[in-house]
Amino acid sequence: MLTVYTAKSIITMNASQPRATAVAVREDRIIEVGNLESMQPWLTSHEHVIDTRFADHIITPGFIDPHLHPTMAAVLLPMEFITAMEWKLPWGTVAPVTTEAGFDSRLAELSSAIPDADEPLFIWGFHQLWHGSMSRKRIDRIAAQRPVVVWHRSFHELYMNDAALTWLQITQAEAGNRKQIDYANGHFFENGLGYAIGKLNPYILSPEKYAHGLERLKQVVHYGGHTTIADMAVGIFDFAMEWEASKEVIDREDTPFRVVMVPSALALRRNHKDDESIVSFLQELPERNTSRLLFGDHVKLFADGAFFSQLAQVGPPGYIDGHHGEWLMAPEQLEAAARVYWNAGYKIHLHVTGDLGLELGLDVLSKLQWERPRFDHGFTFEHFGFSTPEQVARIARLGAHVSANVYYLHELSDIYAREGIGYERASQMARLGSCVAQGICTTLHSDFTMAPAQPLNSAWVAVNRINCEGDVMCVEEALTVEDALAAITINAAQVIGMADEVGSIRAGKKADFTILAQDPLAIDPLHLKDIRIVSTVYEGVPFPLEEGAG
């Protein structure tokens, strides 16, 4: 039995046939793309139904996020959000809270909504710029009996009330008078945060909590219109635990997407003596594959530090205040590890944030290409914060891909211009127009929870380059809408090694679609992020979204 979906228009992302009005599907595969007349040879020989539910809508290939972290999301999503920015979540939009009083009344509201007076409450999103100074006493005034933990928006610090300290058995005798713990204010930061997390972990990472977080992640991924994502660092917490939880929660018929699993070589070093033994481990992994959880020939490595924390390694002239970034692996160790995976035929995804990190990655790739040339090697620079035009040309010459977190530009370009590296380089972060001009396979990711897991939002940033202050930053590096759509579909598929299966709408590929209320190529690009996502189709099965999603 064939199902033929008709649409106002189908954007195929197949250059040989860019537009269509009907797509025929059998089970999980596309049989024919065109119009009802052109597909008659199929329709006359096979039983079929014409499904017109999307007749007023636009069908695109199912969106792909080639880099997010289900594990981190599973920890964050069970928390309540009180933040200065609006967050659209499947279970409701979180309205922005931008005042001290607003924070307190929202906290009181959330606390009183939980019937059990001893149930701990976790809040995420506090920021002193909007919400004033936080303290143990302030939380106590609002919620004295219930343990309350207030996380900073950056995740780098937290506050607890009295009840939380008692619950976690953190005493004055033990944690008073320490450099990075302000016990009087219940404030834990840097290494003090590590201490608090150690106490919280049994609760946060308990199998029930974690599974609940993963369930919420499933909703978030669906809500963004994805049909494929890549977990770009399997093993961050614990490889075995993550795999078991994924099998339990993700590998089910009600999950409208698949996950390409890319193990973190750095995390695997915890349980393996060297990279050679990790390769042996990786080679066995595809035997575990299920229909929704897919290991392949990809591996994740790391160069420089977190972009949000200004720990990216930046080449001359560096940061305005003279501080330096950090390396997550020593350059020699990175090179040695990359060599092992390169020679074993793996596609290396290298986390790089600053231009000096990128420079190191390029130097390593140059050496490997010299020693043992490979074609179609799939080496991908992940995040791609700062770069130079010359580096972009070098990426192209060495045949590597770029997977960018373009949201950096939206959230950080204003503050980094003023308090990071200056306007010139800040405005040119995510140098994507040059990548496309150089013919580099270029994709966009959310790195969720670093950015909203909404491909249309990422595309909106890449096309308009508007930052959070409303300023356009370096219009020269803007992508066209066509390029941005390619970035969240076919190019993303290429980068995670699935271009033969997904990423465009043509005969033979998986029947993965995202259904939009408006044509992204026809509307004003300023409204790209506001297009309503009507439904997704995963392997031929429609998964509708509630009104208001997108």
Place this chain on the structure above:
Amino acid sequence: MIPLTVIGGYLGAGKTTLINRLLAGEHSRHLGVLVNDFGDINIDVDLIAQHDGETLALTNGCVCCSISDDLGAALESMRTKEIDHVLIEASGVAQPARVADYGLTWPGFELAGTLVLINAEALLKQLQDKFVGELVATQLTQADLVIVTRDSGLSSAQRSAVLDQLSRPYTTFDRIAHEPEAVFNPAGGASAVPIANHTNQVNVPSTFDSRSVELPQRVNSALIAELFKLAPSELARAKGWFTDQQDSRWQIQYAGGELRCEADTTGSANRIVFIFSADRAPGQFDRVLSELLML
């Protein structure tokens, strides 16, 4: 409180070698050693009492534990054991001061100090490296005590080029291996730890806590000139930066009995580093120096 020493330094500086020596060495302490990679720890099998994957217990009461990405968890496990002193092997790319913050923050521990090892053969090249030059320079400034390794093959010119890069007290690997007390009290200063110039195997005078002297915000340039006129013959070299009473910035270099002074453009902190070639008794020089420091 368990005292804690951080062992930092870039790759190849000899951190693991030092740890191997200490684990097998004579110091009558029950050490808890937290390492990044178990594979490099090399212990005589006769010494191993128990090995359970994450932890290695030795017959001499020492325990070696793998950090596995979670230094906090490793520290917590040390608190449940009979341990006199904890050593943390910082990763080669870590800033030792950040690791030392564990000693100031993690409940149950106090910071004894920070050792930074340097590979004398590689240091100058590392400092020029476009990727790690800044990191290695930063590591050097964060040491209470620098331990110089792999210097035996160097000429005296090469050795002094290496020593010129050091602004913190230093000693050599051989010395520390034989007198491990400095490991447990790296910030003890010159009075507790002989700080040797390897060329001559002599001690820095005990009047100095450190060979590096921090100067007041402004100093009288005449006093500086007077100080170096009184320089003892043992003063081999000196280099420093200061701000005079007219707010001008100067860089001084002393070598071969001559003082050179020029306008400073580097913006370095106000300090002078002295290098002595032999042990000596305190004299007039030291009195002028203390006068300078008290202003």
